[in-house]
Amino acid sequence: MSYCADSLWVLSKAVEFNANPNGRFAVQHRLNGRRFELDQLSADYARLYSQQIRFAAGQQLSNLNAETVTTIHQYLVNTGILLPADADVETRQLLSFQAPTTPLFGATRCVNFTQHQAGQLCLYGAPFAASFPATLGCRQASHSLRQYAQKIGINLHKAAVRQLANLCQVPPDYSFNTLQNRVNAELLDCGDLHISPFESAALAQRKIALTWRSCLAQGLVPVMLGGDHSVTYPALQEVAAQHPAFYVLQLDAHSDTYWSGTDEIYGDVVPPHHANFMALALRDFPQIRQVVQVGLRGLANFNLPASPRQHVIWANDLQTSPAVFPDPTLPVYITLDLDVLDPVWLPGTGEALPGGLSLTQLALLLREICSHRRVIGMDMVELNPALDDSGRSVKTALEALLLLMNSGE
Incomplete structure (x- = not known):
């Protein structure tokens, strides 16, 4: 790799240096936990970039020959200790993906969003769940x-x-033509976004937002695997930033527009959680032309807050549901909460309710609503394997994911 003399570099804020008794330095990446060991020369060189400086200036300040500087610089870049100080430096600093041992569905491993073409499906995991004890799994x-x-x-x-x-x-007449076309264009897998169980909800959601921003900037179609349903809020935030108007299809047993007394007291201090994120999205993102919520049922929806941009299709009314998404030119974001399925099919979810959909109904519903629609992003959330020792829920969720990825044009 060659380095331009005028290129700017900066030391990642996420790394921490600690001196070892042997005279070397232990370096830890505080966001993803990776550890490295540097000699005194490399550590001193890295710290020259505490503020943004040009490569030529770093070489001059180090008093090292060009070959040595290039070798050290290359290693520091490869390990994420030094970052190019461009507009994307925040993303590079915060985002770290755990590479899958085997990419899902035989997909191509995605290591750099900018190397791929618009329209490709890009899978990634967002393992964040901190808003409710039943969702931790x-x-x-x-x-x-x-x-x-x-x-x-x-x-x-x-x-x-x-x-x-x-x-x-x-x-019998169901086809996977849309998925076939997307696979032909190449399916990507980023792996799982590194989110520590101990970091704040705000930081986790910021990482998720940055991932969506990076994908959407390249015209990719992100497929996010949650996590609890709060992960959808930062996704909608970035979709709203790039699309002046779009629809949301929410497949769910709950409206997720609940606003508790605690929320009222603390206001915006309360981060989006799995039960209030859609209320916040409707408040914060006027770009959402309409949210169509399908599959709602149960007493938790008894006092359902009403919004003029909410269109509810109750689970009991699926057979006689009215037409949705009146403007055929607007794209659609799909969020699939697996509790929309009946617990006979998928018991492994935090808020399972009887009377839900079967996989066949889900397939027909997605085909009916999303036919000839451009889907700009999708997520599948609330799978909790810890609540189902039989493994049936994971198997059902995998089929549901295939149906989701087959949605749209």
Whole structure:
């Protein structure tokens, strides 16, 4: 790798230096936990970049020859200790992905968003769940899905997609043509976003927002695997920043527009959580033309807050549901909370309620509502493998993910 003399570099704010008794330095990345060891020369060189300086200036200040500087600089860049001081420095500093042992569905490993083409599906895990005790196990959702997909050897190579209609619980006339086209354009897998169980909700949601910003800037279609449903808020934030108007299809047993007494007291200090994120999204993002909430049921929705931009299709009314999304030119964001499915199919979710959808109903619903629509992003949330020892929930969720990825044009 060659370095331009005028290129600016900066020391990552996420790294911490500690001297070892052997005269070397232990360097820890405080966001992703990675550890490195540097000699005195490399540590001194890295700290020259505490403020943004040009590569030529760093070489001059170090008093080292060009070959030595290039070797040291290369290592520091490869380990994320030094970052290019460009407009994307915040993203580079905060985002770290745990590479999957085997990319989901045989996808291509995505290491740099800028190296891929517009329209490609980009999978990634957002293992954040801190808003409610029953959702904590959702941190394991993405890992469990990858593990099961690898165990059964499922892949979405070109020839394999044709078999899905016979393998999934879908009607005889159901096809996976949309997914076939997307796989032909190459399917990407970033791995799981590094989110520590001990970091704040604000930081976790900031990382999620930056990931969406990076994907959308390249025209990619992100597919986020939660996590609890609060992860959808930062996703909608970035979609709203790039699209002046769009629809949201929310498949859910709950409206997620609940605003408790505690929320009223603390106001904006309360971060978006799994039960209030949609209320906040409707308040904060006027770009959302309408939210269509499908599958709602249960007593938790008894005092459902009403918004003129909310259109509710109750689980009992699915057979007679009115037309939705009146403007065919606007794109759609889909968020799938797995508690929309009946617990007979998927008991492993924090707020399971009887009377939900089957996978066949989900397939038909997505086909009916999203046919000939441009889907600009999607997520699947609230899978909690810890609540289902049988493993049935993970298997069902994997099928639901395939149906979700088949949505739209």
